[in-house]
Amino acid sequence: MINFTYHLIVFLIIPISIIILYYLKPKNKGNILRVAIKLIVIFLILLSIASPYTLIEQEGKTGSDEIIIIADNTPSMRPYNHDIANKVYDYLSNRTQASIDLISGTSSPIGDSILRNIKPGGNILLISDGNNNHGRSITEAVNFARNINSTIYYLRQEPAKNDMSVSISGDVMAVIDSPFDFFIDVNTLGTMEGDLKIYIDDNITDTIHVTQRKRIPVEYFFNTQGPHRIRAEISGQGDEISQNNIFYKSVFVIPKPDILLISNKESPLSKILHELYSVDISPGFKNPGSNKAVILDDTSGLSGNDASILSDYIANGGGLVVMGGPNGYANYEPLLEQMLPVKAGGDIVRxxxxxxxxxxxxxxxxxxxxxxxxxxxxxxxxxxxxxxxxxxxxxxxxxxxxxxxxxxxxxxxxxxxxxxxxxxxxxxxxxxxxxxxxxxxxxxxxxxxxxxxxxxxxxxxxxxxxxxxxxxxxxxxxxxxxxxxxxxxxxxxxxxxxxxxxxxxxxxxxxxxxxxxxxxxGEITIPDKMDGFPLLLINSNHFITRGVSLNATIYGYNNVFTKQNAQALVMTSTGNPVISAWRFGLGRVISITTDNGNTWAGELYDRDNSKIISRSINYAIGNPGKSDDIRDGETGIPLEIHISSVNEPDMAFDGRPLDFEKTGEEQYRATIIPDSEGFHDISGYTIAVNAPAEYREIGNNDLIPEVIKAAGGQVYNISEIERLIPDIKKKNTAMIQARVELATLFLFAALLLYSIEIILRRLVGIFR
CATH class of the missing domain: 3.40.50.410 (von Willebrand factor, type A domain)
Structure with a gap:
């Protein structure tokens, strides 16, 4: 099919033909033939001016063959063969256009590096362990690359050396004489094994022989208030990176928070509360005052005035936990019902x-x-x-x-x-x-x-x-x-x-x-039905449920529905919410629709499961301790210190005065850049400073190959790198529509026809 770039010129052929015929007015057959030939010649010239073309399908290139190598040269790559990137560059640059961009320093902004180097239709070969710890994520960068028809390829290596790292995770605050839970994570690379030592306030509390990657839960009771120190050390033969063998963590221990328990009976719940908190027990409702949270245990209802007091208390930052039971979640004042993350429902129909x-x-x-x-x-x-x-x-x-x-x-x-x-x-x-x-x-x-x-x-x-x-x-x-x-x-x-x-x-x-x-x-058949109702976590990322295991069956509950903006965290096997939470004003409200352990939920209060109860109450309490925000940091990375004070704070970091700026009403901020690892003093507060995360994140990130392949890329090991160039050429080769210009052909036809007309005219003249 013939197409034209300038369609208007094609449409001019008809009026031009009429004008020519009008002026030439051929009167005999000879003249008619000559006029016809001239018209055809003019038509062909006009058609050539209209830029005629046709489209044909042919094999062609859809992208560039150039390869940009992004090579990770950060500390976490030390266990790998550091010559690989140069060898790959030498191999590729001798066969196609190639360049290399090195990532160095004490962080791995891999996503940022991909976004900086990517071009439409381009190709990037990533040589890295895939541990992105700064800037935009690798997933975001790979998605963007796919959207502009670019492809990311990945060279996966196996470590050539052994290494072990250790880190500690847990809350920044603990309650005195209460269980404080934290985790020690040991990461191993290669076939290495070593000994882990755990120190609390410079006293060794445990030594563990570690042969593989593992997470170790630790429970500890602090018996004095104020700052405390936790340190973990790992040692082994043939360890490549020394900066990840020690981890420091600070913990600030506070007094037991004051809570108000509205209950008229002893129970497993009240026993747990007395172990963990300073509990004020009242058989009937009273003003919460300065208590951090209120627990309503199987309370059938509050007066309108009591509900109003409780509403103001929660809206201003107090916490509320409403327990179920035979009298719970019934006859509540509308104002109290408004505060709850759930709404009472009818009987379950199966x-x-x-x-x-x-x-x-x-x-x-x-x-x-x-x-x-x-x-x-x-x-x-x-x-x-x-x-x-x-x-x-x-x-x-x-x-x-x-x-x-x-x-x-x-x-x-x-x-x-x-x-x-x-x-x-x-x-x-x-x-x-x-x-x-x-x-x-x-x-x-x-x-x-x-x-x-x-x-x-x-x-x-x-x-x-x-x-x-x-x-x-x-x-x-x-x-x-x-x-x-x-x-x-x-x-x-x-x-x-x-x-x-x-x-x-x-x-x-x-x-x-x-x-x-x-x-x-509730209607679905439940295999192996029992008299009780097994509980399952349905949201493992909430503060209440994070890191908590649950293996409990309850034998009764109050039937409720979770409200639209609330979060259901634990449910029964019939789909009834047992633990739900939401924010109300500045406060937090938790609904627990089973009882205090006396009748329905004994298993929920045993040692292994009761953590979810204390977590629920801690969530309601919020931040029970110091209002200042002073956290642990890493060397070379700015660390902000936030202090609440009427006047500008007079504080020092390891004896050096801090320069504060006012950020709000009675709020001040200072910034420090720690330059050494270990524990440091900020005017009585202790903070821990560790080596950058780059040193701890060792080993290949197993998710990266899946991300790369999902976006259309390929994953290679070093023995397969010769496949890269053919794969790129294959990806960039496809059937494309090519434009073939026909203007020259039309001009040639016009010239040929015009020449024939002249020759014929001369011949006729000779033979006459």
């Missing part, structure tokens, strides 16, 4: 059968990376987890959606669910996001089902028809179909997903709460 319809987002945005994984891959994993948690008698249906819904699994029983999971595994991403048609399809699917009806939307919530989707969700809830939502991706529209769940009388869960998915449906 159906014989349940239907679960999965609504899975497969729009184009689910092909993006989130963290270290592709969204759609996470969605498939969540769907598989839900399917595996259902009983053999439950009904399953699956709808995938982008701009239109696709019913990929009809609603039915699937005792062998392998085909259902296989169907989901083959889903691919593409298209726009229109959720309301998918909800309508689920509505139609579940409309006539006799039993519990549930729909689960797995999506990032970025829908083009959010208002319409909310309307459908409301209609489904009115018809008795519950809608649960699971957000996938760091860019999830949580506001919409929460609203969708609220409209559908369900619950919104983040991806990290997926362990609790199987708890959501």
């Amino acid at each position: 159906s014989k059968n349940a239907a679960v319809i999965l609504i899975i987002d497969i729009s184009g945005s689910t092909g993006d990376l989130t963290g270290d994984s592709v969204k759609l891959g996470i969605e498939k994993g969540l769907a598989r987890q839900i399917i595996e948690s259902l009983g053999a008698d439950d009904f399953i249906g699956v709808i995938a959606f982008n701009n239109v819904p696709h019913t990929i699994v009809p609603l039915s029983r699937y005792p062998d669910n392998s085909k259902v999971k296989d169907t989901i595994s083959r889903l691919t991403s593409g298209g726009t996001t229109h959720l309301s048609p998918a909800l309508s399809a689920a509505f139609d699917m579940a409309r006539t089902f006799d039993g519990g009806r549930n729909a689960i939307v797995i999506s990032d919530g970025i829908a083009a028809d959010s208002d319409a989707a909310l309307n459908v969700a409301y209609s489904m809830a009115e018809a008795g179909i519950k809608i649960y939502t699971i957000g996938v991706g760091m860019d999830t529209d949580e506001s919409f997903m929460k609203n969708l769940a609220a409209k559908g009388n369900g619950i919104y869960l983040k991806r990290d709460q997926s362990d609790g998915i199987r708890l959501l449906f």
Whole structure:
């Protein structure tokens, strides 16, 4: 097909032809032929001026063959062969255009380096352990590279030397004569082993022989207030990096916080409280005063005046924990109910059968990376987890959606669910996001089902028809179909997903709460039913649940629903929230819907499980100690000191005066840059200073190859590096549309025709 760049010139052919014919007015056959030839010549010249061309498909290049090598030359790379980067550069530069950019110093801004070097259609070879500890993340950089048609390749190395590192993690404050928990993490590289020594206030408390990477939990009781020191040392033969063999941590010990317990009975709860806090017990409500938190234990209700006092107390920063029991969560004043993260509900109704319809987002945005994984891959994993948690008698249906819904699994029983999971595994991403048609399809699917009806939307919530989707969700809830939502991706529209769940009388869960998915449906068959209700964590990233293990069964609870903006942290096997939390004004409120351990929840208060109770109360208390913010730091990195004071503080760092600036009402800030490791003094406060994290983060980051491959890149070891150039050429070679210019051809045709006309005219003249 012939196309023209300048279409207007083509349209001029008709009026020009008319003008020529008008003036020339051929009267005989000879003249007509000559005029016709001249017209054709003029036509061809005009067509050539219009820049004619055609498109053909041919093999061509879609990107550059140039390779930019980003080589990590930071301290964490010392256990690896340091000549690899130069050898790879020499090999590649002799075969294609190549350059090298070194990352040096005591931090690894790998993501920043990728973003600095990336070009549209370009190629980057990353030589690193993948431990990014400064600037933008590698995932963010790889995503950006993919969006501009660039590719990141990764050379993975194995360490040539052995190394061990140690670090300590835990709270910055401890309560006197109460258990203080912290963790010691030992990281090993190669086949090394060594001895770990733990010091507290310069006294050795334990020695442990370590042969592999491990996390060691430590519990300690401080019996004096003020600053304390924790130090961990690791030693072994053949250790490459000495800067990561010692870690320092400071802890500030405070008095037991004052709390008010409203209760008229002794219980396992009250016993724990007396061990950990300074407890004021009252059988009836009284003004909390200066107490850090109030615990209502199985309280049936408060007067309007009491609720008003409690509301002001919480709004101004106090904490509240409401325990359940036979009298709990009943007859509450509206003002008290307003403060709680839950709302009391009716009795649980269980159906014989349940239907679960999965609504899975497969729009184009689910092909993006989130963290270290592709969204759609996470969605498939969540769907598989839900399917595996259902009983053999439950009904399953699956709808995938982008701009239109696709019913990929009809609603039915699937005792062998392998085909259902296989169907989901083959889903691919593409298209726009229109959720309301998918909800309508689920509505139609579940409309006539006799039993519990549930729909689960797995999506990032970025829908083009959010208002319409909310309307459908409301209609489904009115018809008795519950809608649960699971957000996938760091860019999830949580506001919409929460609203969708609220409209559908369900619950919104983040991806990290997926362990609790199987708890959501009271109607679903529960394998191996018992008289009690096992508890499971459904959010492991909250202060209350982080690092806590839970193995408890309760035998009673108050039936409640978590409010829209609250966080459900622990649920029963029937989907009832047991521990929920939220902020109310400046304060924090926690709902615990089982009892104090006297009747229903004895296991929850044993040694192994009771930490979640103390964590809940600590969360309600907030910051019970000093108002100043003085934290540990690293050498060479600016460390801010925040002090609350009426006047400008007069403080010194290791005897050197600090220069403070006022940042707010009675708030001051100073900045120091520590230059040596160990413990340092700030006018009576102790801080710990460690070597930069670069020294501790040793070994290959196993997530990086997955990130690279998910974005279309490749991972090589050193013996496979010769594949890099062919792979780049293959990636950059594709069938492309090439433009072939035809103007010269049209001019040649015009010249040829004009020449023929002249020759014929001369011949006619000769023979006459």
